[in-house]
Amino acid sequence: xxxxxxxxxxxxxxxxxxxxxxxxxxxxxxxxxxxxxxxxxxxxxxxxxxxxxxxxxxxxxxxxxxxxxxxxxxxxxxxxxxxxxxxxxxxxxxxxxxxxxxxxxxxxxxxxxxxxxxxxxxxxxxxxxxxxxxxxxxxxxxxxxxxxxxxxxxxxxxxxxxxxxxxxxxxxxxxxxxxxxxxxxxxxxxxxxxxxxxxxxxxxxxxxxxxxxxxxxxxxxxxxxxxxxxxxxxxxxxxxxxxxxxxxxxxxxxxxxxxxxxxxxxxxxxxxxxxxxxxxxxxxxxxxxxxxxxxxxxxxxxxx
Amino acid sequence: xxxxxxxxxxxxxxxxxxxxxxxxxxxxxxxxxxxxxxxxxxxxxxxxxxxxxxxxxxxxxxxxxxxxxxxxxxxxxxxxxxxxxxxxxxxxxxxxxxxxxxxxxxxxxxxxxxxxxxxxxxxxxxxxxxxxxxxxxxxxxxxxxxxxxxxxxxxxxxxxxxxxxxxxxxxxxxxxxxxxxxxxxxxxxxxxxxxxxxxxxxxxxxxxxxxxxxxxxxxxxxxxxxxxxxxxxxxxxxxxxxxxxxxxxxxxxxxxxxxxxxxxxxxxxxxxxxxxxxxxxxxxxxxxxxxxxxxxxxxxxxxxxxxxxxxxxxxxxxxxxxxxxxxxxxxxxxxxxxxxxxxxxxxxxxxx
Ligand code: SF4
Numbered sequence: 001x002x003x004x005x006x007x008x009x010x011x012x013x014x015x016x017x018x019x020x021x022x023x024x025x026x027x028x029x030x031x032x033x034x035x036x037x038x039x040x041x042x043x044x045x046x047x048x049x050x051x052x053x054x055x056x057x058x059x060x061x062x063x064x065x066x067x068x069x070x071x072x073x074x075x076x077x078x079x080x081x082x083x084x085x086x087x088x089x090x091x092x093x094x095x096x097x098x099x100x101x102x103x104x105x106x107x108x109x110x111x112x113x114x115x116x117x118x119x120x121x122x123x124x125x126x127x128x129x130x131x132x133x134x135x136x137x138x139x140x141x142x143x144x145x146x147x148x149x150x151x152x153x154x155x156x157x158x159x160x161x162x163x164x165x166x167x168x169x170x171x172x173x174x175x176x177x178x179x180x181x182x183x184x185x186x187x188x189x190x191x192x193x194x195x196x197x198x199x200x201x202x203x204x205x206x207x208x209x210x211x212x213x214x215x216x217x218x219x220x221x222x223x224x225x226x227x228x229x230x231x232x233x234x235x236x237x238x239x240x241x242x243x244x245x246x247x248x249x250x251x252x253x254x255x256x257x258x259x260x261x262x263x264x265x266x267x268x269x270x271x272x273x274x275x276x277x278x279x280x281x282x283x284x285x286x287x288x289x290x291x292x293x294x295x296x297x298x299x300x301x302x303x304x
Numbered sequence: 305x306x307x308x309x310x311x312x313x314x315x316x317x318x319x320x321x322x323x324x325x326x327x328x329x330x331x332x333x334x335x336x337x338x339x340x341x342x343x344x345x346x347x348x349x350x351x352x353x354x355x356x357x358x359x360x361x362x363x364x365x366x367x368x369x370x371x372x373x374x375x376x377x378x379x380x381x382x383x384x385x386x387x388x389x390x391x392x393x394x395x396x397x398x399x400x401x402x403x404x405x406x407x408x409x410x411x412x413x414x415x416x417x418x419x420x421x422x423x424x425x426x427x428x429x430x431x432x433x434x435x436x437x438x439x440x441x442x443x444x445x446x447x448x449x450x451x452x453x454x455x456x457x458x459x460x461x462x463x464x465x466x467x468x469x470x471x472x473x474x475x476x477x478x479x480x481x482x483x484x485x486x487x488x489x490x491x492x493x494x495x496x497x498x499x500x501x502x503x504x505x506x507x508x509x510x511x512x513x514x515x516x517x518x519x520x521x522x523x524x525x526x527x528x529x530x531x532x533x534x535x536x537x538x539x540x541x542x543x544x545x546x547x548x549x550x551x552x553x554x555x556x557x558x559x560x561x562x563x564x565x566x567x568x569x570x571x572x573x574x575x576x577x578x579x580x581x582x583x584x585x586x587x588x589x590x591x592x593x594x595x596x597x598x599x600x601x602x603x604x605x606x607x608x609x610x611x612x613x614x615x616x617x618x619x620x621x622x623x624x625x626x627x628x629x630x631x632x633x634x635x636x637x638x639x640x641x642x643x644x645x646x647x648x649x650x651x652x653x654x655x656x
Contacts, residue, residue, distance in 0.1 A: 233387060
């Protein structure tokens with residue numbers, strides 16, 4: 001049996017892989033952080049192969065009357081999350097002898113380490129710096145012109161009844177409004193781009209898509225629709241670097257972000273070990289979900 | 305060197321007298337003269353300036369007008385590295401044995417619908433259309449949706465006769481609102497034409513399956529799914545299975561050949577019968593007239609009603625388009641089609 005460890009939401013990526021698995025008559029089970037504890041562990045011995053594609057976390061606090069202030073809510077929430085983390089870890093441990101695509105322990109990448117490795121492989125990377133004061137920020141901006149900031153870790157959106165905030169990559173424009181010191185932040189030089197490139201790496205194969213940047217001279221109304229997305233062919237030189245980087249990072253699969261600058265250089269931005277690859281597969285007709293399903297089938301057959 | 309390219313997901317299809325660019329991302333069409341087709345193909349790997357230099361001044365001007373128009377419409381762009389933009393991959397495949405099905409019902413139908421839907425689930429069917437030439441009570445619709453919810457279905461459409469029963473329309477609307485599976489409900493033989501977010505009503509009377517197979521511009525679909533399927537497959541019958549009003553298993557309810565009755569034949573068995581998939585790979589490239597038509601990869605097809613009923617590769621009877629004149633005519637009044645219309649006994653044409 002193939003075990004799919006995914007998030008709990010409706011999501012085209014895992015659902016489409018499941019459709020292909022049914023088509024190939026594979027026995028499979030989908031589990032996630034919120035329902036795996038109901039699964040009979042006796043079934044583990046039937047599992048040959050595990051596909052790990054997100055996992056989620058247990059949401060919501062139980063109604064606890066001891067909680068009487070905000071600080072306690074946060075502490076309790078952290079405690080519960082930690083308990084669940086231990087349980088999840090143990091569950092993964094029980095499955096450790098199976099065929100994995102890919103084991104969660106290998107996919108915890110650190111964006112700063114990745115940037116170092118990418119630089120070592122020879123990728124162009126827009127200048128960046130970790131900065132925690134207004135002074136440093138002003139200096140960096142003076143040197144590089146326009147700058148952006150983005151998060152280094154996984155961020156969860158903030159939501160309340162009034163608003164919903166996601167942590168996007170953002171340009172830092174109003175420096176005056178920044179306080180004199182702030183928590184260390186990743187600041188990077190802004191490079192004007194011709195297009196963005198989303199690449200999916202899997203089984204030593206590379207699939208890329210270009211997302212065209214709207215031409216600012218063109219009437220804005222035209223871009224109320226989706227940006228143009230088409231298959232893109234990276235040069236052999238860039239693809240060789242990708243193979244090298246993924247091997248160094250020990251990643252069997254992952255999504256990589258690049259951009260083509262207006263200076264005609266390809267810049268490396270980041271790697272996401274469990275990317276939402278349907279967003280590349282569908283517009284480019286790459287059948288990545290089918291390829292994943294076939295790979296899982298092969299792994300399963302190998303074990304028997 | 306500067307190159308001009310049409311985006312690879314805006315595909316060019318050359319017809320007898322003009323070319324259509326199908327934007328597969330935006331589901332939009334653009335018409336261009338055939339002379340431009342050759343130039344656009346050449347531009348894929350020749351710098352613009354070189355292509356231009358070979359043309360006379362007037363043609364150069366026309367070319368630049370078109371190029372500006374393509375850029376304005378967002379279907380073309382300049383680049384210095386055309387090799388980075390490969391042709392769109394036209395591979396086609398789907399993760400199911402049967403993709404879509406039609407179930408026909410009339411007041412005499414007494415076959416087991418649950419059995420039909422279980423059979424459809426065995427072949428991973430994703431899309432279902434239920435066509436009732438009679439009224440369909442709410443309980444029956446709910447029952448069908450309930451059976452479908454256990455399968456792979458992504459969408460279920462209903463066509464049924466309008467009912468005067470108190471609150472019927474309101475109840476149907478509530479059902480559409482609450483069921484994630486229902487796509488579209490069309491009520492025919494209604495007192496008036498009406499449409500909202502939940503249902504569509506039409507005064508048209510749909511008595512039997514001879515109403516099917518009409519082809520007009522409204523049915524063109526410029527998407528990756530249709531365009532890639534149309535390269536080597538029939539856009540109506542590929543991966544389709546149907547049950548007619550008697551419970552007979554067919555390619556489509558309008559075709560005469562039965563592959564057994566649902567009471568004693570499973571879909572798995574029917575699929576194994578030689579000829580069940582006979583039409584699945586009949587693409588427009590093999591069909592008379594259609595093979596010259598610029599719409600051939602975005603059009604639907606009909607193998608049940610053909611201009612020449614005895615020819616498997618004859619043009620669909622209910623298409624009024626000529627790729628040679630680029631004109632649409634009313635197919636039902638075309639004197640050349642009278643014989644075929646009589647052959648199929650299209651009763652409903654006399655009604656209007
Ligand atoms: S001629 Fe054929 S392809 Fe063209 S519109 Fe008619 S049916 Fe479609």
